[in-house]
Amino acid sequence: MSEPILSVRGLEAWYGRIQALFGLDFEVAAGGVTTLLGANGAGKTTTLRALSGMIQTSGDILLADTPIRGKATEDIVRLGVAHVPEGRGTFTAMTVEENLQLGAMTRRDTGGIAEDIDRIYDYFPRLAERRRQQAGTLSGGEQQMLAISRALMLRPRLMLLDEPSFGLAPLIVEELFAILRRLKDEQGLSMLVVEQNASMALDLADEAYLMETGKLIMSGPAQQIGSDENVRRAYLGY
Ligand SMILES: Nc1ncnc2c1ncn2[C@@H]1O[C@H](COP(=O)(O)OP(=O)(O)O)[C@@H](O)[C@H]1O
Ligand SMILES: [Mg+2]
Numbered sequence: 149m150s151e152p153i154l155s156v157r158g159l160e161a162w163y164g165r166i167q168a169l170f171g172l173d174f175e176v177a178a179g180g181v182t183t184l185l186g187a188n189g190a191g192k193t194t195t196l197r198a199l200s201g202m203i204q205t206s207g208d209i210l211l212a213d214t215p216i217r218g219k220a221t222e223d224i225v226r227l228g229v230a231h232v233p234e235g236r237g238t239f240t241a242m243t244v245e246e247n248l249q250l251g252a253m254t255r256r257d258t259g260g261i262a263e264d265i266d267r268i269y270d271y272f273p274r275l276a277e278r279r280r281q282q283a284g285t286l287s288g289g290e291q292q293m294l295a296i297s298r299a300l301m302l303r304p305r306l307m308l309l310d311e312p313s314f315g316l317a318p319l320i321v322e323e324l325f326a327i328l329r330r331l332k333d334e335q336g337l338s339m340l341v342v343e344q345n346a347s348m349a350l351d352l353a354d355e356a357y358l359m360e361t362g363k364l365i366m367s368g369p370a371q372q373i374g375s376d377e378n379v380r381r382a383y384l385g386y
Contacts, residue, residue: 151212154210155175156172156175158173158208161205168194168203169362176340176355180338183349183350183352184343184364185350191362196342199308199340200221200225201217205218212305214227228304229304233295234311234314238291242282243279244281247283248297255302272294287320288316296309307337307338321345329352346384356368356369
């Protein structure tokens with residue numbers, strides 16, 4: 149097991165005076181994929197927001213050896229945490245390529261940026277075909293791919309993905325997860341993926357955690373969680 153790129157201990161979070169997360173402990177291995185599964189309202193999005201410094205928290209969050217809890221979102225991004233939020237958030241009036249350029253805004257290495265754009269088009273051929281097209285004219289699946297690609301332009305050490313399969317047709321979800329698998333295997337990209345689509349996420353992930361009402365209620369190797377009878381009945385529907 150490699151060193152964790154992310155270690156979370158006793159994480160709590162609040163929306164005003166309402167506590168939303170209760171003492172979460174979890175990790176993402178360097179080069180590994182961890183998934184947080186849970187029903188709507190379980191606290192998955194809140195967990196990612198807490199990691200990105202978007203809400204009030206307590207506890208410990210380490211990015212490799214660096215404490216990041218309490219830092220401003222832009223500093224957390226600069227340290228290498230890229231967050232692909234729910235609902236994607238691409239710049240709809242800009243082209244695909246302009247969106248990618250924007251993702252590299254904090255970088256100065258023009259040559260490296262051009263290389264990364266080429267590599268992204270290799271992973272996402274649909275985006276290469278549509279590089280001059282306005283993001284707003286893309287399909288839902290293509291917009292999700294663009295949002296992920298823009299996050300990749302930061303050369304992140306850790307990518308946070310919030311329900312990447314949301315609202316997409318099953319075939320597109322499969323295509324998207326196949327690309328995420330390649331990014332993991334070929335680029336060693338570390339990911340924390342939150343999903344309601346448990347079967348796709350468990351297939352990609354090494355480690356899995358189940359979330360309910362702001363708490364982690366089960367954890368283990370993804371394969372083991374996926375074959376647990378109660379998990380299957382509650383989250384996989386078979
Ligand atoms: N902006 C907010 N203000 C107050 N409560 C919120 C806010 N966003 C989410 N919550 C509450 O936090 C809990 C977890 O929500 P969320 O993290 O969005 O769940 P999930 O992503 O697993 O569907 C829910 O009870 C939700 O109502
Ligand atoms: Mg959510």
